[in-house]
Amino acid sequence: MRKILLGDTFFHGLVGFVLGTLLGMLLIVSLGMWGFKFAPEIILEISPLEIVSLGITVLLALYVTSKLTKKTEEDRIEKDLLISDLKEFKAEFVSKVHKILHSKTIKVVEVSSTLKVLRIALNTIIELVDKHNLAQTCAARAELDKRIRDINDLLTDVPQDAHDGTVISGGEISLTAERKDKVVAVLYDFNKLVFEVVAAVNRS
Amino acid sequence: MNPTLSIAKEFSRTPGSRYRTESTFSGEEFRETCLKPRFLQAVEKGTKLTVVLDGTSGYATSFLEEAFGGLAREYGSEKALKHIDIISTEEKYLKDDIVEYITKANA
Helix, strand or coil: CHHHHHHHHHHHHHHHHHHHHHHHHHHHHHHHHCCCCCCCCCCCCCCHHHHHHHHHHHHHHHHHHHHHHHHHHHHHHHHHHHHHHHHHHHHHHHHHHHHHHHCCCEEHHHHHHHHHHHHHHHHHHHHHHHHCCCCCCCCHHHHHHHHHHHHHHHHHCCCCCCCCCCEEECCEEECCHHHHHHHHHHHHHHHHHHHHHHHHHHHC | CCCEEEHHHHCCCCCCCCCCCCCCCCHHHHHHHHHHHHHHHHHHHCCCEEEECCCCCCCCHHHHHHHHHHHHHHHCHHHHHHHEEEECCCCCHHHHHHHHHHHHHCC
16 A cells, blocks of 8 residues: 555656646747847756755655555545444444334343443544544534433333323333434434534534 | 443343333333442442443443433432443444433433
């Protein structure tokens, strides 16, 4: 990879040099056509010090360009991986929650287990986002975990003073239509937040 | 060294819902048979009871709220927070959730 990048940089430098020379010659010819005159002889006086200085400048330019290109390439790879993880997580999360909503019996223990795995997975991705200083100013980042917690509450909690008709019996929860609608609404919000985080990672 | 209570080892790897009438291994059962007696021992000795959450299949909100929020409703949030410490390496965010259940229990 590194060789390819360095090779690319050298090739681009060479093309730039050839193009620059050609353009320079074209400029001289054009100026001649407009009546400008040049001295018939060009005296070349280059000291060894200037040659060394020129060589160092060219080498430095190539080195800095190759380093910057490499860093940019690495940053892009990291961002693409994180964005891919976030998108895959979103698809899996939405799919599993829909599966729970459409199943005939919803066992609280199974739902808790599924959501534990998903919440750990999300927090691992967010830790990676933070570790690489991506999307740190994005408020949606912190909101994602809250949405999973909201869904966990909606699918596994019957408050002491609950009056919405949701009951748990034999370890199974029977959700009211109203609760199911709330879960779907949180899912929509979750999708929006993932989009915002992906956009922030991409921009950073 | 503070006394420790591991839910997975001393109660169940598959905690259930809020009340005994709803499921096996409920939050109510955990609070009455495990958490409360050990909490009272810690209060008596002036130490902190460390509750370890790791090793289970996951927690329903009802279970945690009934166990820890229920304890706070009986003995007060301040006392509960003073004598209980939560450890969760698998799900670090659960500590914040439980502190919230304890704090809100008296509100």
